[in-house]
Amino acid sequence: MSAIITVNPYETEEGWLNTELLWDEIEQFGVIVGARGVGKTYGWMDFSLDRGFDTIRDKYDFETLEEFEKLPEEMKLDFQFYYLRRTGTQAEAAAEDLMLEDFYIDFVNSLNEEILEKYDYYIEYTGSKKGPRKIYLVFREKEEKKKRIRKSILLGRIAALSMAEKIRGPGIPEIKIIIVDEFQAKKNWDYLPNEPAELEDIYESIGRIRCGTGDIKVVLLGNSGTILNPYFDYYDYDEFTELKTIKKGGEAIFYHLPNKAKRSEKSKNLFKGSAYGKYSLDNDYADNQMFNVLRLKDAIPPRKCLYNVVIGDLPMGIWKTGDQKILISRITDDDKPTFVDRMPINNEHQDIQPYVILADKVAHKTLHFDSPELRLKSEKHLRRYVYHRKSSNTWEKF
Structure with a gap:
């Protein structure tokens, strides 16, 4: 609040x-x-x-x-x-x-x-x-x-x-x-x-x-x-x-x-x-707002969807651009597998490895996003893999 x-x-x-x-x-x-x-x-x-x-x-x-x-x-x-x-x-x-x-x-x-x-x-x-x-x-x-x-x-x-x-x-x-x-x-x-x-x-x-x-x-x-x-x-x-x-x-x-x-x-x-x-001086977060925001339509071709993931409740496509950037977009490809980190539904595949890979790119600031809102939503979901996997113990919150 x-x-x-x-x-x-x-x-x-x-x-x-x-x-x-x-x-x-x-x-x-x-x-x-x-x-x-x-x-x-x-x-x-x-x-x-x-x-x-x-x-x-x-x-x-x-x-x-x-x-x-x-x-x-x-x-x-x-x-x-x-x-x-x-x-x-x-x-x-x-x-x-x-x-x-x-x-x-x-x-x-x-x-x-x-x-x-x-x-x-x-x-x-x-x-x-x-x-x-x-x-x-x-x-x-x-x-x-x-x-x-x-x-x-x-x-x-x-x-x-x-x-x-x-x-x-x-x-x-x-x-x-x-x-x-x-x-x-x-x-x-x-x-x-x-x-x-x-x-x-x-x-x-x-x-x-x-x-x-x-x-x-x-x-x-x-x-x-x-x-x-x-x-x-x-x-x-x-x-x-x-x-x-x-x-x-x-x-x-x-x-x-x-x-x-x-x-x-x-x-x-x-x-x-x-x-x-x-x-x-200004107390601004350098990685807030437009950090690593790259519109898929503006990315260098050829643009190829590698797979889809579900972030929160939204399916998203993981794309590779012509200059080797990895980018998350709301545009998905039905011909590619969709991975989830929860119980799968229909044709989804449960596998946290894609999330771990994406989280590593988030930690090193090499993951790109189709919009500022998508970046916030994605980072919020992925940061659990950045920090929680450092230890086998899960965090207990007061």
């Missing part, structure tokens, strides 16, 4: 992502696709830590140096984030620049001057890079001595979707937001097998009985890479130009935001009108 919205409420007056409104709307999963430079990662990290530092101010007394030194050696925010990338290598690289000083400097500057005169502060990661890691804000005495006083505050954690088996236990009640960054891979074959299900597994491992209560939510962040990805397939999403689309009765919400990227005019002029500019 798509919500008809004439203005964009998800943009602040300064042009950044309106995380407060999005947070209020999201019930469990929020999939947010926006141009580069509109504050997706920055906005959600800042949102999480702002709320987190509010919780620790309510819990502990930071007013004076004397009270500060009475605090426990290790403390934790009661509103924490869990930051995820696809692989361990990506998570390790992201950790280098994830914790900007912007996120915690207001808290630091709110401390008594005597505290800052006596203590240095810095970000520290603990745990193996091959597994989930904790992220701390650490205060340590400046004076060189054998045992320096040290206070640490647990801010959140970082891991990878590929580490789902390592994220186990009774749950982590302080984690209120799971941030999945760059959920759309640049290459279609870089996704993990059953990746959306792996994310749901992580969500439930962390949230446990809090899942679905609003006490923990997941935001997936990405740019408009390609409409062909396992998340869109998993949640049956194909309203690619709608501002807001509700799935699963509101448990998953997709946002395709028109917020404009923050760029200098010279930078905008460089990218404007290019394929990269449409992706980076």
